[in-house]
Amino acid sequence: MDVEKIAEEIRAAIGKDKVVTDSFHSMTYSRDWSPRPSTETHLPSIVVRPRTTDDVSKAVSIANRHEIPVVTAAGLTGMGGGAVPIDGCIVIDSKGLDKVIEVDPENLTVTTQVGITVLKLNEELSKYDLWWPHDPESKPSSTVGAAISCDNDSTFGIKYGKIGDYLLNLVLVTGTGDIVRFGHRKALCSSTGYKLHWLMINAEGTLGVITECTLKIFPIPKERRIEAIIFPSVKNAIQGLIRVLQAGLCIESAHVNCKKRLGFYTHAYRMKHGKDPEIPEWAAALLFISFGGDEEVVDFSQKYCLKLLNEHGGQRVKEVDLTGSWWKSKHTLEFEPFNQKWPDSQRQKKFGAADLGIPIGRIEEAYEKYLYFTEKHQIDVLGMCVYMQRPNRIGPSISFAVFVNDMDPDEVKHFYAYVKDMSKMAVDLEGTMSTYIGDGDRLGGFNQYEHGKAIDYMLQIKKVFDPNNILNPGKKFESKWIKDE
Numbered sequence: 001m002d003v004e005k006i007a008e009e010i011r012a013a014i015g016k017d018k019v020v021t022d023s024f025h026s027m028t029y030s031r032d033w034s035p036r037p038s039t040e041t042h043l044p045s046i047v048v049r050p051r052t053t054d055d056v057s058k059a060v061s062i063a064n065r066h067e068i069p070v071v072t073a074a075g076l077t078g079m080g081g082g083a084v085p086i087d088g089c090i091v092i093d094s095k096g097l098d099k100v101i102e103v104d105p106e107n108l109t110v111t112t113q114v115g116i117t118v119l120k121l122n123e124e125l126s127k128y129d130l131w132w133p134h135d136p137e138s139k140p141s142s143t144v145g146a147a148i149s150c151d152n153d154s155t156f157g158i159k160y161g162k163i164g165d166y167l168l169n170l171v172l173v174t175g176t177g178d179i180v181r182f183g184h185r186k187a188l189c190s191s192t193g194y195k196l197h198w199l200m201i202n203a204e205g206t207l208g209v210i211t212e213c214t215l216k217i218f219p220i221p222k223e224r225r226i227e228a229i230i231f232p233s234v235k236n237a238i239q240g241l242i243r244v245l246q247a248g249l250c251i252e253s254a255h256v257n258c259k260k261r262l263g264f265y266t267h268a269y270r271m272k273h274g275k276d277p278e279i280p281e282w283a284a285a286l287l288f289i290s291f292g293g294d295e296e297v298v299d300f301s302q303k304y305c306l307k308l309l310n311e312h313g314g315q316r317v318k319e320v321d322l323t324g325s326w327w328k329s330k331h332t333l334e335f336e337p338f339n340q341k342w343p344d345s346q347r348q349k350k351f352g353a354a355d356l357g358i359p360i361g362r363i364e365e366a367y368e369k370y371l372y373f374t375e376k377h378q379i380d381v382l383g384m385c386v387y388m389q390r391p392n393r394i395g396p397s398i399s400f401a402v403f404v405n406d407m408d409p410d411e412v413k414h415f416y417a418y419v420k421d422m423s424k425m426a427v428d429l430e431g432t433m434s435t436y437i438g439d440g441d442r443l444g445g446f447n448q449y450e451h452g453k454a455i456d457y458m459l460q461i462k463k464v465f466d467p468n469n470i471l472n473p474g475k476k477f478e479s480k481w482i483k484d485e
């Protein structure tokens, strides 16, 4: 392949300043946040930085004609290797697609290019007193396009849900460079056609490059309160939440942490105050919860919720700093140096996770197996957090988190052996292998254990959108790390 000739062709089509080929710039795209040693970083031959859908279409058409792989990259905070280049590929850096096209306050929708970060989009919407409640911790860097492509979790999942609850339509550039809008204008409910916009949820850049989308948005709640409640078991916390929803209360966020993860917050408290918070020995689970709305409603919800949770063995945590450290790490991101879990832990070792969906009745069983598999593979436990991710129901997305030193190739191997055992266990417990990271280059191939013959149908669908298999080839369907021997 004559890289310079093809780069020139793309420059002629979309403009000189939007195409780079030097290794200095290419290096910055060589990896994402998935645990991988430096031997597993890869360089693209050409980086394209489009500003419009038309730019993307022209670049992909040229790539398709020459049958060169195309990898779409965004904030590179993905944890599954989805945006890691295939050697010699063209990387489409979507971050320049960052314009908000229309805010429609009357119909509560926003139409935007998708390379904008989640944080920036919300800064724009706040000018109208509106917000998009999708709220990952990575929001300063992660983009709207990746939120669709990875089906990410949000702090506010139990009230607002996931991307499928917001996505009205999107514009896709297919593997042939065709530009198609999928979805239903500004209607959230429709029974016409096929819901092909939803097919792009979790497609991880294998079916097309998403360039624009229209999302449902909401008025910013006037008042917010946060609470932390300890329980004698994870089961008690979940039963308490079921009761809260049964009572008709609408809560904004609900995260159930295991005892190990509770240790993070007590650690942060100890670092700040030089003493332990008052947490009794029996505490085996910690529920963080938030309420948003009008003051009277929040007031009532908070009191009634605490009463119901108390009936299920819950005890309110009095130390506001402990409760606050959750909110800072999840939502406001006001990290206090050396007092928060992220900066300290990330300096030494990387955060890695098996992100499983487990039926609620089997979470404690899964937790026991998590402790067993971390010991088996000699991995440091960070802790389990059960994030509720469906509106007004108990829809768990569970992070079974560990620490990985990815400067050590052996530790990376142990990590993926752990992910493999955990993923298999999730399917055996009638759950799913991934809830927010995606297949990327880790679960592909092995995910046949979950999907069986359905994988053949998925590959047929891929052919429709990408006949020459240039879009993120291998991702989702092959694994670098996990083999099914």
Ligand SMILES: Cc1cc2nc3c(=O)[nH]c(=O)nc-3n(C[C@H](O)[C@H](O)[C@H](O)COP(=O)(O)OP(=O)(O)OC[C@H]3O[C@@H](n4cnc5c(N)ncnc54)[C@H](O)[C@@H]3O)c2cc1C
Residues within 6 Å of the ligand: 032, 033, 071, 072, 073, 074, 075, 076, 077, 078, 079, 081, 082, 083, 094, 114, 115, 135, 136, 137, 138, 141, 142, 143, 144, 145, 146, 147, 149, 150, 151, 152, 153, 154, 155, 204, 205, 206, 208, 209, 210, 211, 436, 437, 472
């Ligand atoms: C510190 C930290 C905290 C995190 N917190 C959360 C969290 O709270 N919740 C959560 O769910 N995840 C979280 N993540 C994971 C990560 O942020 C998400 O997976 C996010 O979607 C990645 O966004 P990105 O813009 O960095 O995408 P990238 O990593 O660049 O890409 C991710 C995937 O999306 C594809 N893609 C990106 N843009 C497009 C597009 N326009 N069209 C087609 N395909 C596209 C890429 O090809 C790739 O497969 C966290 C990660 C880190 C490092």
